[in-house]
Amino acid sequence: MPPTTKMDLKLPFLISVLVIEGNQSMDIITPEQILARIAALEKKDLELTEFNKRLLAMVENQREQMEQKDMTINQLLKQVNVLEQKETDNQNLKTEVSKLQARIIALESKVKQQTDIKENQEGNGQKSAVPFLHGLETHKGNIKSEFLNVILANKKHLPQTRPEDVHLAEVKRIKPDKEKETLKIRQASSAAELVAFHAVIDLGHVSHIGIHQNIVFESVLLNLASSYHVQHGIFIAPTNGLYLFSTSIMADNNGKIIYTELVKNGAVLARTQGQGHSGSHDQGSVTVVTQLNASDEVWVRLHCCADDSLYGERYSTFTGVNVNCIVRQSLSVFIKS
Known part of the structure; x- marks a missing residue:
């Protein structure tokens, strides 16, 4: 005898339901219609079973993902604790x-x-x-x-x-x-690890300088570690450390005021001002100490105003040095x- 299935147990109940429905509607239900109804119900039962399996698989997948996230968070917390201990040391x-x-x-x-x-x-x-x-x-x-x-x-x-x-x-x-x-x-x-540079402008006059245009000190007198890039007038820090920078800008004798600024990664550290007059010049200077990370950039640029000019002849200079290197030496x- 074949094993009894869930559908076999439901069959008498389904037949009685179909018969009752047929009596209530005063229609005659043929055996073929009963079998068709039973087949349709079996199909729906299979679909529900398959849907339940997929739903259970999705729940299990979500649970595994949550466990993996918990493990990742715990690992990150351990790494944070290790870093905090190293910082304390x-x-x-x-x-x-x-x-x-x-x-x-x-x-x-x-x-x-x-x-x-x-x-x-x-x-x-x-x-x-x-x-x-x-x-x-x-x-x-x-x-x-x-x-x-x-x-x-x-x-x-x-x-x-x-x-x-x-x-x-x-x-x-x-x-x-x-x-x-x-x-x-x-x-x-x-x-070889010493970091220091000194650059000047040898040209007599530098004209037509635009707002926020880099001021290029084209004559490099010292450039240890080759960190001053004369093409753009930018110093790029080769290592982390405490750095000292100084710049002096000589105003042209045209009666105009020249405003310059010493910047780090685009942020202003300090500014200079100078106003020349007919037959005389004026010079503005500033010195700063700042902490740099490797690849940080420092340069001098025009703050104001458009189409300005300055005087060179080594009166306009840009200097920098890594203070930590001096202390170590x-x-x-x-x-x-």
Whole structure:
């Protein structure tokens, strides 16, 4: 005997319904009509079953997508926590380095004072202060060692793309002798990393300058790191850091006022003004310090007014330097001393 299906169980009920409907309408329902009705109902039942399957598949798909989103959010939260911890470590390291630098500067001052005293005493025939100075030099060496140990202990936390932080490429310990150990330092920041430029306008007159037109300082006297682009008069920062910029603009002797502005990525940092008169010139200058990221751009442009002019002959200049490079070089010379 074949297995009983859901439709077999419904069949007596459906037949009775069809018979009742036929009696109520006073129509005679033939067996063929009953079978046709049953076939139609079976078809609808199959369609509903298929629809339910698709609906369940959609629900399951939505649930999986929600689970994947939850996993992604959790991963992002973990990454944020790691970055926050690294930032905290960086801040702590900067604080320690600043304290050690302050101690080194104070000790340098003391050594200089005692050296002056020693020279005066030797000149007057008094007892030398060499033992005391030797003690100060030893203390200075201890502070240097402490400074380098802090750098080494936190080397993994130092940002790798920020040249304004302390960059010491490698510190190797040499086998200690009887009383002290010597540190051999190789500095990663070589002279090639210095960033500085100085450009001037050699032309006698530069005329027909439009509003917001770049002022091009065509004679480049210094361009370390090749960061000043003379074609457009734009400085492009090669690395992150603290930069100092200065510009001077000489007004032409035509009675007009020339307004210029020093801009960073299009944002105004400072402005200059100069008004020449018949037979005389006037010069406006400004100096700023600003933080730059790599690829940031700084240039000088005309602020006002249209069709203006300026005077060159090296009276109009544009200069910039990465301050962090100077600090690192000075620190390196002190550590090696």
